Amino acid sequence: MIDFEIPAETAELAAKIRQFVTDEVVPYEKDPRLTQHGPTEDLRRELVAKARAAGLLTFQAPKEFGGIAPSHLEQAVLFEAAGWSTLGPVALNCAAPDEGNMFLLSKIANPAQVAEFLKPVIDGHQRSVFAMTEPGGAGSDPGQLTTKAVRDASTGDYVINGRKWLITGANGARTWIIMADLEGAGATLFLCHGDAPGIVIERTMDTMDRNYVEGHGVVLFDDLRLPPSALLGEEGEAFRYAQLRLAPARLTHCMRWLGAASRAHDIALDYARTRTAFGKPIGQHQGVGFMLADNEIALQQCRLMIWWACWKLDQGERGRHESSMVKSTVSEQLFQVADRCVQVLGGMGISDETPVAMIFRDIRAFRLYDGPTEVHKYAIARQVLGR
Structure with a gap:
C-alpha cells in the first residue's frame, strides 16, 4: 500500500517548527551578523538559544541525547519546515555540516569520543567540521587524497600534514573530523579539537553562498600530532x-x-x-x-x-x-x-x-x-x- 498521509504527530511538529522559523528566525535575515561569510558564531549562539527555549533544538538527535530520533521520512517533513529560512537549520542545529557529523559520530564514535566531541555539538555548545576536500582534487574523488598521516613509532601518536580547503565552518569549530591517508593503511578518520597545535586556519574563502556559519576555510595541517585515542573508527576505513x-x-x-x-x-x-x-x-x-x-x-x-x-x-x-x-x-x-x-x-x-x-x-x-x-x-x- 502507498500512503502519502503525514502522521498527525509529525505534521504537528512540522507546523510548530515552521511557526518558530517564521516568528523567531526570519527577522534575523537582515541582521548585520549574517555576513558574506555566513552567520557569525555570535549570531548562531543567539539563534540556538531561541530554539533551545522553544524546546526544538537538535530535534533529530537520538533519543538518548534528548532528540526524537525521527525516521528519514519524518525528517523529510521536519527539515523542509526548518528550511523555510536559510537560518532555520542553523537555529535548530540541523544544518550542514553539523547534522551529518552528528549522524556519523553517533554511529562510529566510542563512548569517550561521544562525551567529548559529539555531546557538545548536539547540545549546540560547539560546531564541527568534516575536513576532506583538498585543492589538489580530493573531494568528489576522495581517492586523490594527499593529506598524509604517519605513525610515530616511539609514542604511538599520529602526525598529520597537508592542506584542505572549502572546509565549511572551520573558523571557530571545536569538533574536527579529519580525513588523511595513513601510511600503510589508507584513508583514515581522526577526531580532535579545533585549537589543537598544528591546525592553522589560513583564511576564509570568498564564496557566493552565505548560509553556513563562518563560511568555508582553507586549512593547513602542520605536523598536527594526535594521540592514539584520536582514531575515529578503524584505520583505513574512512x-x-x-x-x-x-x-x-x-x-x-x-x-x-x-x-x-x-x-x-x-x-x-x-x-x-x-x-x-x-x-x-x-x-x-x-x-x-x-x-x-x-x-x-x-x-x-x-x-x-x-x-x-x-x-x-x-x-x-x-x-x-x-x-x-x-x-x-x-x-x-x-x-x-x-x-x-x-x-x-x-x-x-x-x-x-x-x-x-x-x-x-x-x-x-x-x-x-x-x-x-x-x-x-x-x-x-x-x-x-x-x-
Whole structure:
C-alpha cells in the first residue's frame, strides 16, 4: 500500500517548527551578523538559544541525547519546515555540516569520543567540521587524497600534514573530523579539537553562498600530532564511513533546500498576485503564470522523490543509488525554481528587498556540494550499465 498521509504527530511538529522559523528566525535575515561569510558564531549562539527555549533544538538527535530520533521520512517533513529560512537549520542545529557529523559520530564514535566531541555539538555548545576536500582534487574523488598521516613509532601518536580547503565552518569549530591517508593503511578518520597545535586556519574563502556559519576555510595541517585515542573508527576505513554519512546527508540537504525554494515560490506568488502590468496582475499573464505552474510541479516532484529515497533508507537499504538520483535531480530543479522566482520578481528579484536573491545564490552552490550533478550522474550511469 502507498500512503502519502503525514502522521498527525509529525505534521504537528512540522507546523510548530515552521511557526518558530517564521516568528523567531526570519527577522534575523537582515541582521548585520549574517555576513558574506555566513552567520557569525555570535549570531548562531543567539539563534540556538531561541530554539533551545522553544524546546526544538537538535530535534533529530537520538533519543538518548534528548532528540526524537525521527525516521528519514519524518525528517523529510521536519527539515523542509526548518528550511523555510536559510537560518532555520542553523537555529535548530540541523544544518550542514553539523547534522551529518552528528549522524556519523553517533554511529562510529566510542563512548569517550561521544562525551567529548559529539555531546557538545548536539547540545549546540560547539560546531564541527568534516575536513576532506583538498585543492589538489580530493573531494568528489576522495581517492586523490594527499593529506598524509604517519605513525610515530616511539609514542604511538599520529602526525598529520597537508592542506584542505572549502572546509565549511572551520573558523571557530571545536569538533574536527579529519580525513588523511595513513601510511600503510589508507584513508583514515581522526577526531580532535579545533585549537589543537598544528591546525592553522589560513583564511576564509570568498564564496557566493552565505548560509553556513563562518563560511568555508582553507586549512593547513602542520605536523598536527594526535594521540592514539584520536582514531575515529578503524584505520583505513574512512571511505566506508564517509559513504555511511553521505547518503543521508545528501537527502537532508535536499529537504532543507526544498523548504527554502518553497519560501521563494511563496514570495513570487504573492508578488504575482499584487504587481500589475498591462492592466492586470502579472500572474494572470501566461508567461508568468506558466513559470509559477512549473515551480509548483517541480516542488512536488522534488518532495516525492525525497520521500521515496527516505522510505528506502527506512527499509534498511543503503540508498546510495537512490540518494544520488535525488541529489542530482532535486538540486537542479530547485535551482530552476529559484531562478524563475527571480524572474517573476523582476528588479526586486536581484535585490535584497526579499530573501529570494539570497536563496538563489545559496541554492546555486547546492548543485556542487555533496557531489556535483555530473558526478552523481556518472555514478548512476555506472550502476544502471552494470545491472
